[in-house]
Amino acid sequence: MILDVRYQLHVFIKHNFLVAVSSFYILSLLSSKITDQAQQLKSIRELINVIVNTKPETSGLRFKLLVTLFNNFSNDKEIGYEIFYSILSLADELNKPSILLAHLNNIDEYISKWNLSKEKQTKLLKLASRLINKCDDKL
Amino acid sequence: MTNCNLSMNNVINVSFRYKEKYGFYSKYLRLLNNIFDEQVFKENVEDIKIILKTALNHFPYEIDISTFLDLKPVQEINKSDKDLYELFITAVEGNLESFEKWKQSHSSYLTTNSNS
Numbered sequence: 001m002i003l004d005v006r007y008q009l010h011v012f013i014k015h016n017f018l019v020a021v022s023s024f025y026i027l028s029l030l031s032s033k034i035t036d037q038a039q040q041l042k043s044i045r046e047l048i049n050v051i052v053n054t055k056p057e058t059s060g061l062r063f064k065l066l067v068t069l070f071n072n073f074s075n076d077k078e079i080g081y082e083i084f085y086s087i088l089s090l091a092d093e094l095n096k097p098s099i100l101l102a103h104l105n106n107i108d109e110y111i112s113k114w115n116l117s118k119e120k121q122t123k124l125l126k127l128a129s130r131l132i133n134k135c136d137d138k139l
Numbered sequence: 140m141t142n143c144n145l146s147m148n149n150v151i152n153v154s155f156r157y158k159e160k161y162g163f164y165s166k167y168l169r170l171l172n173n174i175f176d177e178q179v180f181k182e183n184v185e186d187i188k189i190i191l192k193t194a195l196n197h198f199p200y201e202i203d204i205s206t207f208l209d210l211k212p213v214q215e216i217n218k219s220d221k222d223l224y225e226l227f228i229t230a231v232e233g234n235l236e237s238f239e240k241w242k243q244s245h246s247s248y249l250t251t252n253s254n255s
Contacts, residue, residue, distance in 0.1 A: 101163070102159065104159075105159055107167075111170060118174045122182060122183075125170055125171060126182060128163070129190070132160055133193075
């Protein structure tokens with residue numbers, strides 16, 4: 001079902017904020033019910049791709065949708081990391097790092113929770129530090 | 140009156156953001172310390188320098204940078220940028236006069252991309 005309706009998200013994002021958020025919420029809930037983990041990962045990655053590849057004028061909505069996904073899957077070791085990295089990448093791409101400050105201050109908890117490999121830790125920290133260094137730091 | 144309130148709000152917001160930023164720096168350096176090796180240092184050295192310069196830009200206000208010296212990512216900066224490391228030591232040791240003198244004679248040294 002997720003695979004059948006997912007393509008509609010592009011249309012929703014363009015035309016109706018509330019419909020997009022509602023639809024996405026339902027899709028992410030449905031994704032969480034998939035018992036086959038490989039299939040679940042595939043579905044979530046496809047949802048992330050839809051958001052990441054949406055046009056820039058919907059940046060606020062893109063954040064909102066990724067955060068919705070994150071809130072549903074942040075406890076999953078593999079996908080939680082991937083969603084969080086996508087959120088940071090989007091903030092970096094759109095030059096909007098400051099809205100993530102609060103999340104970045106939880107980064108040690110996330111790394112511990114997801115039991116990340118050294119490579120993933122380095123990659124995540126590198127992106128996070130680039131974002132934080134973009135924030136205004138005047139007293 | 141309105142302008143005054145706005146200014147005060149700005150000060151509070153920016154100060155709060157700086158504290159969060161410093162909180163992240165502290166965690167970032169400690170996390171790097173946990174996985175530290177030559178490759179990690181190589182990949183992160185420029186970010187570490189920005190962090191130290193930012194901390195020094197705010198020194199001595201609202202910041203305790205002395206604990207950073209226990210961390211390998213900071214210690215290794217000595218090999219990559221001796222001036223920065225020595226200035227950092229000067230600040231940590233609390234030698235404010237030397238610190239200010241050095242800062243004045245190197246006015247653009249502590250500039251980072253984030254200090255626009």
